[in-house]
Amino acid sequence: MIRAAGEHGLLVETGSLEVSHRLDALLRAERPGSVVEIVPGPETVLVVAPGADQLRLRERLTDLARAAAEPPSGDRTAGTPAVVVPVVYDGADLADVAGETGLTPEEVVARHSGRELVVGWLGFSPGFAYLTGLDPVLHVSRLATPRTSVPVGSVAIAGPHSAVYPSASPGGWRLLGRTDLRVWDVRADPPSLFRPGTRVRFEPA
Amino acid sequence: MIEVIKPGPYATVQDLGRPGYAHLGVPYSGAADTTALRLANRLVGNPEGHAGIELTFGGASLAFPAGAWVAVTGAPCPLISAGAGMTVPVRAGMGAPFWVPAGGELRFGTPARGLRTYVAVRGGIAVEPVLGSRSTDSLSGLGPAVLRPGTVLPVGPVDGLAEISVDVAPLREPGPAVLRVVPGPRDDWFVPGALKELCGRPYEVTQDSNRVGVRLSGPVLERARQGELPSEGMVAGAVQVPPSGQPIIFLADHPPTGGYPVIAVLSAADLSTAAQLRPGDTTRFTLRKTPT
Numbered sequence: 001m002i003r004a005a006g007e008h009g010l011l012v013e014t015g016s017l018e019v020s021h022r023l024d025a026l027l028r029a030e031r032p033g034s035v036v037e038i039v040p041g042p043e044t045v046l047v048v049a050p051g052a053d054q055l056r057l058r059e060r061l062t063d064l065a066r067a068a069a070e071p072p073s074g075d076r077t078a079g080t081p082a083v084v085v086p087v088v089y090d091g092a093d094l095a096d097v098a099g100e101t102g103l104t105p106e107e108v109v110a111r112h113s114g115r116e117l118v119v120g121w122l123g124f125s126p127g128f129a130y131l132t133g134l135d136p137v138l139h140v141s142r143l144a145t146p147r148t149s150v151p152v153g154s155v156a157i158a159g160p161h162s163a164v165y166p167s168a169s170p171g172g173w174r175l176l177g178r179t180d181l182r183v184w185d186v187r188a189d190p191p192s193l194f195r196p197g198t199r200v201r202f203e204p205a
Numbered sequence: 206m207i208e209v210i211k212p213g214p215y216a217t218v219q220d221l222g223r224p225g226y227a228h229l230g231v232p233y234s235g236a237a238d239t240t241a242l243r244l245a246n247r248l249v250g251n252p253e254g255h256a257g258i259e260l261t262f263g264g265a266s267l268a269f270p271a272g273a274w275v276a277v278t279g280a281p282c283p284l285i286s287a288g289a290g291m292t293v294p295v296r297a298g299m300g301a302p303f304w305v306p307a308g309g310e311l312r313f314g315t316p317a318r319g320l321r322t323y324v325a326v327r328g329g330i331a332v333e334p335v336l337g338s339r340s341t342d343s344l345s346g347l348g349p350a351v352l353r354p355g356t357v358l359p360v361g362p363v364d365g366l367a368e369i370s371v372d373v374a375p376l377r378e379p380g381p382a383v384l385r386v387v388p389g390p391r392d393d394w395f396v397p398g399a400l401k402e403l404c405g406r407p408y409e410v411t412q413d414s415n416r417v418g419v420r421l422s423g424p425v426l427e428r429a430r431q432g433e434l435p436s437e438g439m440v441a442g443a444v445q446v447p448p449s450g451q452p453i454i455f456l457a458d459h460p461p462t463g464g465y466p467v468i469a470v471l472s473a474a475d476l477s478t479a480a481q482l483r484p485g486d487t488t489r490f491t492l493r494k495t496p497t
Contacts, residue, residue: 003390006470009440011390024228037227039438041462046438048227050473122230123436123462126345129230130436167346186335186347192229 002058002065008050010058012065017042017120017132021197023068032060040196041121082116082199085164085183087155089204091175093143097157101137111135112176113202117162119194127166127184129194134162146172153178155202162202166192179205206270206359207326212352213264213313217341217416218330219323219457220256223348226336227461233441234342237416237457237480238321241279244374245325248276248302250367255329256339258352260322262483263313265352267324272307273360274327274369276300280319280481281376285312301373302327318378320483327369331361343416344458382482384454384475385493386444391434391466395446396427400492403444403452403468407487416458418445419482425450426468439463442471442479444490454479 003011014020020040027038027047034052038045049057089109098105117131134157142158147170150156154165156173163173166184183193194200209216219242222235236242236259243253258267263282277284277299284297288310297303297311305311316322332339332349341348350356388400408423426446439445439462443455447465454471456479471479472493482488 004387004470005390005438005440005467006387006442007473009390009438009470011437036224037233037438037461039227039461041437042435044435044437046227046440048438048440121436121462122228123460124230126226126231126347127229190229191226191231191336196228 002061005046007054008052009046009048010054010061012045012047012061013043014045014065014068015043019068020045022072023065024196026064026068030064032057080199082201083193085155085179085181085200085202086205087113087177087179087202089177091155091177093174094176097138097140097174097176100140103137108138108176109204111138112157112162113204117200117202119196119198119200120161121196122192122194125167125169127192127194128163129183129192129198131162131200132160134160136160140174142172143174146170150175151178153180155179206357207273207330208268208270209352209354209356209358210266210268210310211264211354212356213260213262215261216265216352217259217343218256218332218349218352218358219259219340220338221254222340222457223336223338223342227438230461231336231347232342232344232458232461234338234340234348235457236323236340238279238323238477240377240477241321241323242325244300245276245278245323246329248278248300248369248371248374249274249325249327250369251325251327251329255325255361256332257326257330258324258358260313260324261320263315263322265313267311269305269309269311270307271360272309273305274302275305275311276302276325277322278325278374278376279322280316282316282322283314286310287312298373300376302369302371319481321480326360327366328361328363331359342458344460382478382486382488384479384488384490385472386469386490387472387493388469389467392468394428394430394434394466395468396429399426399468402426404490404492407489408452410482410484410486410488412484414482414484416456418456418459419454419479421452421454421488423451426452428466434464434466436462436464439467440470442473442476443467444469444471456480
């Protein structure tokens with residue numbers, strides 16, 4: 001289903017993050033006329049196209065959404081390698097997370113770094129990527145009272161997600177460690193190391 | 206260059222924003238009232254997307270060590286051009302290009318109506334762009350710092366610009382605003398009468414409104430569905446409804462994604478009107494009649 005988001009926006013319902021990512025990739029490859037923003041979310045892709053012929057764009061999006069809904073042929077992990085994030089696991093909440101999950105801190109580290117995660121979408125602040133695919137054992141709640149400032153490079157978890165703080169900001173996620181890897185740099189092109197669909201692996205430094 | 210003697214309550218550099226980065230979590234930003242900024246730029250022969258100064262509630266004083274052509278649009282302020290050997294300060298007009306001589310000073314009073322006043326200078330404000338834009342993004346902190354007393358703003362080159370060819374442009378009157386909306390994308394998250402409720406009695410603009418959004422107080426918009434909406438892309442002009450049921454109209458610095466349902470979106474032409482609403486103003490919504 002495609003919903004109008006005002007006169008210039010169309011919100012395509014994909015129903016899943018994987019379909020959102022495939023539709024995002026198809027749209028970026030094709031760039032239908034006047035498209036300014038393509039914003040994938042967990043179950044949607046927002047397309048903003050001021051001045052576009054909305055009927056034609058809607059038709060094209062219907063076709064592309066149908067193509068994106070088909071399971072991909074071949075190995076979708078082929079091609080670009082995963083981004084490896086070296087982590088010093090000395091976060092302020094590591095012990096608490098271990099206590100809450102019934103694991104040792106070493107086991108928390110092993111489970112956090114043991115799987116490949118995928119960037120679901122970005123939001124909250126520029127370059128802040130919600131990483132999906134976290135080991136379900138590590139799904140913990142946010143802090144009841146968020147910290148007023150979390151340092152840049154903090155590696156954290158909350159709910160089903162992990163993240164690397166791209167800049168210092170307030171935040172309520174549980175801090176497991178920190179990385180020197182710069183995930184956000186306005187002088188770089190693209191400015192973000194993470195994009196929707198980027199595969200990520202944490203590695204104890 | 207221009208030196209800020211005082212910025213008034215809140216002033217920033219703004220152009221037409223930072224498109225193309227929403228999927229990386231970067232707000233669009235740019236002038237809240239793009240209609241006014243575009244007009245100010247045209248009046249001094251700039252391309253419409255040059256950076257200008259966005260004043261909030263007027264109140265600024267700007268010094269011009271070098272002379273410059275200037276145009277002021279948006280919320281109408283009393284405007285005085287002083288100094289530079291002028292025996293008497295001159296009352297300058299809105300919506301018309303005028304010359305500020307070297308050593309001159311522009312003083313802005315408080316607008317009687319409207320909220321944001323735009324100052325364009327021939328050549329444009331030439332601060333360093335960030336991700337392709339000179340706009341200050343109040344949500345993420347990208348772009349130049351908020352203006353302070355003593356801030357020095359470079360002015361860009363004027364060679365090659367269009368001639369100044371307009372004497373005066375009629376100003377849009379910030380008035381009792383009726384904002385046209387297109388339903389959705391999530392109007393089905395609300396009880397059947399909610400759109401009617403939105404377009405019924407007026408809403409009042411509250412004190413905590415800013416460049417992110419116009420926060421409103423009025424009829425409560427009741428949800429039919431509980432639970433959380435998975436985060437999704439947001440557009441400028443979205444009327445987002447948090448659990449309080451009190452709507453927020455998203456302006457230029459809105460977050461690129463959000464998890465509260467959007468009951469309707471402003472007609473693009475009315476976004477500039479919404480950007481001129483000030484705390485205490487009342488506004489009404491109406492369903493846009495003919496689809497375009």
